[in-house]
Amino acid sequence: MAIARYIVARLLKALAVLIAIAVLNFLLIHAAPGDPAAVMAGEAGAADEIFLQQLREKFGLDRPFHVQLWSYLAGILQFDLGFSYRQELPVAKLILDRLPATLLLTGTAFLISILLGVLLGALAAVRVGRWADSAITTLALIFYATPLFWIALMAILLFSVQLDWLPAYGFETVGSGYTGLERVGDIARHLVLPALTLGLFFMAIYARMTRASMLETAGQDFVKTARAKGLADGPILRRHILRNAILPVVTLAGLQAGQIVGGAVLTETVFAWPGIGRLMFEALLQRDYNLLLGVFLVSSALVLLFNLITDLVYLVVDPRISLAK
């Protein structure tokens, strides 16, 4: 029961944040220079006056501000994100079509970054001061300073152009006619480079964090107690140090979720990955503000989802939290 209440409270909070983001979105449309109707039509010029007038009437742009805000929010609650006049499709449909690819990419990158990051960070902490530690620390420092889009380009140069190991662009081989397992394998091969490059930057962050956190935990009294009790190094490391040291990493991972979704814009653009990040880039190129703001709203919602998952993971990993009161 306690867990159910906890989850409901979290969901309500997420909903409140989502509404706040929708309000921000609405304000941004109005902050854009010029007529909001022109913004919605996707850059003025192309749209004639009659069309703009229709838009004004449809969205009530001539009505008072709060009425407009209300109808905008009501629309969002019905999954109406407006219409992309450039692509001639509803924004919600454009985004829904692209969402699975982004979920696959960001989800894989998230897993890679946290698993590899914790593993490498822990290894560095165990071997502190030795060459493995120096190598991992230096690598993390470099990845942490490298622009994501540039790593992506360099990965294409090395693994696709030079070595010809992996495909550089797209979601799957076009016109290959693969089905079933063959198709899954094909998509997986296309996923490797984008997911790795997106994951590496975050892996660097988690590795540094895990290392620092483990070294700090290892110096604490309860670890000395465990040692004094005669426990072997292995169990101390796993059950006492790692279990406690991983908590700040999980917190950080939750905070970083937004960055991964943002990073997807760059990775998807470079690898022509058909997700909402790429959609955002297309919206930018075409000055399609309505689509741009729609993607922004949905990616914020994705972040909230990732945060929610982190909160649930916390329930599992934190030895101090017990909801079964």
Add this chain to the structure above:
Amino acid sequence: MSPTKDFWRRFRRNRGATIGLALVWVVIAIAILAPILYPQSPWRMVQRPFLPPFAVEGFWFGTDTLGRDIGAGLAYGARVSLLIGLVSTLVALLIGIPIGAVAGYFAGRWDDALMRFTEFFQTIPSFALAIVLVAILEPSLGSIVLAIAIVGWPPVARLVRGEFLSLRSREYVQAAVLSGQRPSAIIFRQILPNTLSPVIVLASLMVATAILLESSLSFLGLGDPNVMSWGYMIGAARTVLRQAWWMSVFPGLAILLTVLALNLIGEGLNDALNPRLARKGR
């Protein structure tokens, strides 16, 4: 030993930080000397297009798809990166410090409200928000600085708040309250100076993040169209990656080295100024 000398002694003991500082000085020198090193505008076509590096004397970095000198682009790009990194960090500090100070000093309801506000900005995917802001305000140095500052201030506010919360109950603050000083005087003259060292560490790391963010924005075509920047160069070279590696490799290395150097300086400052405190802010 004076505090400044002591600080330098500790900073220099950190090898990475010393290398980082030297590197940043080099980048600053290149940025300042750009008009002397390359008197011609980086936008001018000066050689044949697609000239590989080291092929013609004086064009060590080669030329781009339009025959513009990549060396000139690198030098002028350094100006934009440093300028945007510094100014946007300053603006983020100007937003974050007052919010954090008020939240931490008054605590209670103010703290709750301001921290909800800060958390909200931390939840929004910052890169996506920056894209939307620059796109809607039209790309320019001003809008890029503003966007980076708007997504960058929350960690500052949280850090300053934490410091204020722990300092507000100290005796010297209590004494100032009892002596009838106004809250603004206590905040700015008594407490704020004591929070500076972790803020300086965070700021040095924020400059690095801002440079990364600026390069990502201009890579996507959201740079100021009137100034040459490293991200723009890579974005323009992306489509010819297979034919002309040097057009993307050199500007990328420039970003990598500059950001790495700033991060190293940040770590050195952290070790020299406050061994434990500052890591929390990130």
